[in-house]
Amino acid sequence: MSQPVPGFVPSTAPPGRPEGQRKLLARCWKFLAQRWEWSALTILAVAPLVVPALGGALGGQVTTLFIYCILALGLNVMVGYTGLVHLGIAAFFGIGAYVMAILTVPMFPFQIGFLAAAVISVLVTAGVGLALGAPTLRLRGDYLAIVTLGFGEVAKVTLRNLEQITGGMKGLNPVPPPGAGVTVGGINLGQAFAIDPRWFYYLTLLLLAGVVVAMRRLEDSRLGRAWMAVREDELAASAMGISATRVKLSAFAMSSAVAGLAGCLYAASLSTTADPNAYDFNRSIMVLCAVILGGLGSIPGTLLGVALLVGFDTVLAPWADSWIQQMNINPTGSSLLSFSGWRLAIFGLALVLVMRYRPEGLVPSRRIAAELHSAEGQA
Amino acid sequence: MKPNPFAGAAGSPLLDVDRVTVRFGGLVAVSELDLDVPQGSIVSVIGPNGAGKTTAFNCISGIYPPSAGSVRFKGRRLERSFSAATFARAMGVGLLTGLLFAAAAVDVDRLWMAVVKRGMITGEPFTAAGAMDRLRGYFRAELAIDQMAGKWRVVSADGAEVLAIKRDLTEARRVRDALQAAVTARRIGPGTVPDSTDLATTPEPAASAPELPKLKEELLDRLAAGKRNVRWRGWAGLLAGWLLGTAGTIAVWQRGRRSPHVVARAGISRTFQNVRLFHNMSVLENVLVGLDRTIPGGVLAMLLRTPANRRGEDVARGRALEELEFVGLTGDAGRIAGQLPYGDQRRLEIARALATGAELLLLDEPAAGMNPSETVQLTGLIERIRNRGVTVLLIEHHMNVVMRISDRVAVLDHGIKIAEGTPAEIKRDEKVIEAYLGSEG
Amino acid sequence: MSVQFFLQQCLIGLTNGALIALVALGYTMVYGIIGLINFAHGDLIMLGACLALTLVGALGLAAAGPAATWMGIILLVVLCGLFCGGLNVAVDRLVYKPLRTAPKLAPLVSAIGVSFIFMNVGLFWLGPSDRSFPELLPSTNLLGGEGLQVTWKDLLVLLVVAPLMVGLTLLVRTTRLGRAMRAVCQDPTAAALVGIDVDRVIAATFFIGGFLGGAASVIYGLYINTIGFQMGFQNGLYAFTAAVLGGIGSIPGAVLGGVVIGLVRALSSAYVSERWTGGIVFAILIVILVFRPEGLLGKRVKEKV
Known part of the structure; x- marks a missing residue:
């Protein structure tokens, strides 16, 4: 990662800046902003070798976390970079998972390999995104929220109703692990994936890293700038020769494609698509919350947001519930006194408070770098 | 006034506004406006507030469509024409929508079962030819065989009707053939014209006919009608979807014919009265947005950072810095646009507009909110822009700016052009003094 | 597939549509005035239905005579209307008002947050499973005979919805408040300049939208007879x-859109399949937006430059 942080152009800073703490701080921030991926990647890559628990159920949970991170990064393209509200990302997640399953389960005659199936499901989800976006993206921005919400519902119901294709409420299974039947260097890859969750851990980590790199590159490319220009001021962008519709469409397709990738990883790692209700509004909202909480348009923010929310759901809430039970505070078992009973309200309150007091999220994307930089320039 | 090297260039004007009227409901904002902007000149539009100046600008830059009249740039109307590509897109979208509708109409779920799953059930290897056969079978509503609980069943094509259950597959096949013959016979009975598919699939009645289940007349009728039914639904779906898709594409194209980006790509760029920068992007990025069309490569090139893409980025960056230098913002390239002082934001907007490679620049009150020294700088900047060969159309309230640099001045009042001429002529014009300057004394 | 069946489905569609229209008005008014998709509106109505259920129990309406029942229903409509209106205004004050100048995303996301909080409250109020709402009205056929079925319930919907809509139209067309609302709709800044208290007008809009929603919640309970904490999402959608569909910001548009959606839902449930109703409604929405992006009765909005 040697390219500069977007919004920061080192060669053009005014000469003769005073040296000082601020600069040091800015340096530290710059280093973190540029290198956090490497530090995080190293830690995560070494972890399974050091922490034996990752070879067990925990490994599977962390894999799911990575998959949600990919999904959230996909949503971030749409919501964060382009400023379009998307309330149906789970539908694309689901379509990715189902395409993966249809192409690989033994119930159907296709049974192609993981890689080809993944590529096809990414293409299919991107195509569905284009097909949905083309007629609707020309509309005023906030109509889109309702179109995506409606599409999310319709997709869920369709997945449930097309029983011959999707298995209805049973879903499709078993989705074979990647590399089933392929032997490399004496290791049967399929079996290895099936037995040791660390294989999946590394696969998803690798793909997550790939998506992060891709997002970084897009942020600092023609397309990324166009996305942000449309977010900042659609009319001004189109007066600069940018076709706002095309730009939004590309963001929609990119979002859908990344969500599809996350979906097919999800199906493969669970070896089932689960039932269509796994791809409902709640999941869309959870991912949206993660992106907003972490910081719109910010890659580290998005990842942090997912970690916090999934952590809340799978770690903190069960822990607090068991604590409440241990302390015998809630002898009648009333849901008012259980932590998970307040899950929705806590999510809701978090959204309201973040929007009120910190709309840029926990790790804002460019503003901090910008503010630090301008402080530097003005000092 | 400096001599203008471009003035009096031969040929048609760069921009030709021809009797443009813009109405909002009952309100006429601009009425029959005629305006010529010759290449290489600076033309100003002045007039009291609410005279329709900005509306005229919005109309030229494609934000509002004119209610009547036309705007020509370099002799061309600034509208997307109905090209072969538009036609192809409409057809393609129509076909896709049609297929989607047809899939829904013929029940894609059962189609899938018939084409994909039935082959698995009868143990045939999945080949393209086999799938095509079953697909054809579905649309001919041919009886088929599938399996349930270890027994073979003869079913209608969509699997909705079970006609017979047999232990043995060959037996089931023979029953199927015989029943199919009965159904086909019913179909090509008196009053209906057989088509080739019926004749082709009518098997010879087997010599040793298996014991046939007695089918009710009504069921036989239904099965016989199945083919016409599924085909009718398929075609109707295809046609309806195709019509909707094509019409929708054309409707959308029609609405987007005159969009600001079409105008901008033709070579007209503008600034806004209330500065509209991309506030959370850096100054350099703001300018780069205008240059984005010059960078080659699609998404894949951007992801892989191909050399061509990287070179394009570098060239664009260089040009963006040149534009920043031109307006005097070199030192601020890395700052966030929203944090610039107001006057600098205006200049950045000009740099952004110039970066698009515009031949005509529309400046909407560029001196608004500027102090006198900034205004002087701006006047110089506009002259330098003209000297680069970029034609300027200007809305401005600062009379000293207008009078100093304009080659021609047009005066608007209540949407009507009341005068046009050189600054000196305008200063003397009775009507202008009355309508505009008159109010000041 | 007789004519009578068709008419029966149309009647179902019409009554459902009237109910949808009542809810849609809450969306369209708030959108018209501050450009916010009030996501929490559906869940507000769910809370109204919770209150209605509680009140029915507290007042003992299930066992009351016909006259008392009708009085009770009117009381319920008023109380739930006031409750939802008040709650809506409170949410506006607490949540949306500080975000008036924020980017558009902020109030929208806050509204989603509020909807979640409401849903959680509803979860505690009703419990996780659906609750049945007592049948207060006899389901005898008013027309008599075996033909077209028109029950008191159908009549109730029209009896409550029609006056509310007429009242709303009169309010917006003729009163000072209505004029102020239309002015704020057009241009809040200019309205403030001519001395209109914009915040009060917005609060009034939220109150009216909430009141209509509260009324809708009572009728919903009486008509559908099942309420649950997740009903807000579906109905809101x-x-x-x-x-x-009708053109957001337009009051007659919301009514028309509601009736269209109600009819489409009823007819597609009857003639296609209940399972695909949602898909059909959605497809129609997309088709209409392609051909008329401003909705059936909406006006094309020009962006201010």
Whole structure:
């Protein structure tokens, strides 16, 4: 990662800046902003070798976390970079998972390999995104929220109703692990994936890293700038020769494609698509919350947001519930006194408070770098 | 006034506004406006507030469509024409929508079962030819065989009707053939014209006919009608979807014919009265947005950072810095646009507009909110822009700016052009003094 | 597939549509005035239905005579209306008002947050499973005979919805408040300049939208007879679709959109399949938005430059 942080152009800073703490701080921030991926990647890559628990159920949970991170990064393209509200990302997640399953389960005659199936499901989800976006993206921005919400519902119901294709409420299974039947260097890859969750851990980590790199590159490319220009001021962008519709469409397709990738990883790692209700509004909202909480348009923010929310759901809430039970505070078992009973309200309150007091999220994307930089320039 | 090297260039004007009227409901904002902007000149539009100046600008830059009249740039109307590509897109979208509708109409779920799953059930290897056969079978509503609980069943094509259950597959096949013959016979009975598919699939009645289940007349009728039914639904779906898709594409194209980006790509760029920068992007990025069309490569090139893409980025960056230098913002390239002082934001907007490679620049009150020294700088900047060969159309309230640099001045009042001429002529014009300057004394 | 069956489905569609329209009005008014998709509106109505259920129990309406029942229903409509209106205004004050100048995303996301909080409250109020709402009205056929079925319930919907809509139209057309609302709709800054208290007008809009929603919640309970903490989401989705379909910001548009959606739902449930109703409604929404992006009765909005 040697390219500069977007919004920061080192060669053009005014000469003769005073040296000082601020600069040091800015340096530290710059280093973190540029290198956090490497530090995080190293830690995560070494972890399974050091922490034996990752070879067990925990490994599977962390894999799911990575998959949600990919999904959230996909949503971030749409919501964060382009400023379009998307309330149906789970539908694309689901379509990715189902395409993966249809192409690989033994119930159907296709049974192609993981890689080809993944590529096809990414293409299919991107195509569905284009097909949905083309007629609707020309509309005023906030109509889109309702179109995506409606599409999310319709997709869920369709997945449930097309029983011959999707298995209805049973879903499709078993989705074979990647590399089933392929032997490399004496290791049967399929079996290895099936037995040791660390294989999946590394696969998803690798793909997550790939998506992060891709997002970084897009942020600092023609397309990324166009996305942000449309977010900042659609009319001004189109007066600069940018076709706002095309730009939004590309963001929609990119979002859908990344969500599809996350979906097919999800199906493969669970070896089932689960039932269509796994791809409902709640999941869309959870991912949206993660992106907003972490910081719109910010890659580290998005990842942090997912970690916090999934952590809340799978770690903190069960822990607090068991604590409440241990302390015998809630002898009648009333849901008012259980932590998970307040899950929705806590999510809701978090959204309201973040929007009120910190709309840029926990790790804002460019503003901090910008503010630090301008402080530097003005000092 | 400096001599203008471009003035009096031969040929048609760069921009030709021809009797443009813009109405909002009952309100006429601009009425029959005629305006010529010759290449290489600076033309100003002045007039009291609410005279329709900005509306005229919005109309030229494609934000509002004119209610009547036309705007020509370099002799061309600034509208997307109905090209072969538009036609192809409409057809393609129509076909896709049609297929989607047809899939829904013929029940894609059962189609899938018939084409994909039935082959698995009868143990045939999945080949393209086999799938095509079953697909054809579905649309001919041919009886088929599938399996349930270890027994073979003869079913209608969509699997909705079970006609017979047999232990043995060959037996089931023979029953199927015989029943199919009965159904086909019913179909090509008196009053209906057989088509080739019926004749082709009518098997010879087997010599040793298996014991046939007695089918009710009504069921036989239904099965016989199945083919016409599924085909009718398929075609109707295809046609309806195709019509909707094509019409929708054309409707959308029609609405987007005159969009600001079409105008901008033709070579007209503008600034806004209330500065509209991309506030959370850096100054350099703001300018780069205008240059984005010059960078080659699609998404894949951007992801892989191909050399061509990287070179394009570098060239664009260089040009963006040149534009920043031109307006005097070199030192601020890395700052966030929203944090610039107001006057600098205006200049950045000009740099952004110039970066698009515009031949005509529309400046909407560029001196608004500027102090006198900034205004002087701006006047110089506009002259330098003209000297680069970029034609300027200007809305401005600062009379000293207008009078100093304009080659021609047009005066608007209540949407009507009341005068046009050189600054000196305008200063003397009775009507202008009355309508505009008159109010000041 | 007789004519009578068709008419019966149309009647179902019409009554459902009237109910949807009542909810859609809440969306369209708030959108018209501050450009916010009030996501929490559906869940507000769910809370109204909770209150209605509680009140029915507290007042003992299930066992009351016909006269008392009708009085009770009117009381319920007023109380739930006031409750939802008040709650809506409170949410506006607490949540949306500080975000008036924020980017558009902020109030929208806050509204989603509020909807979640409401849903959680509803979860505690009703419990996780659906609750049945007592049948207060006899389901005898008013027309008599075996033909077309028109029950008191159908009549109730029209009896409550029609006056509310007429009242709303009169309010917006003729009163000072209505004029102020239309002015704020057009241009809040200019309205403030001519001395209109914009915040009060917005609060009034939220109150009226909430009041209509509260009334809708009572009728919903009486008509559908099942309420649950998740009903807000589904109904909100349909109602918002209706508002968009009719042209968001337009009051007659919301009514028309509601009736269209109600009819489409009823007819597609009857003639295609209940399972695909949602898909059909959605497809129609997209088709209409392609050909008329401003909705059936909406006006094309020009962006201010």
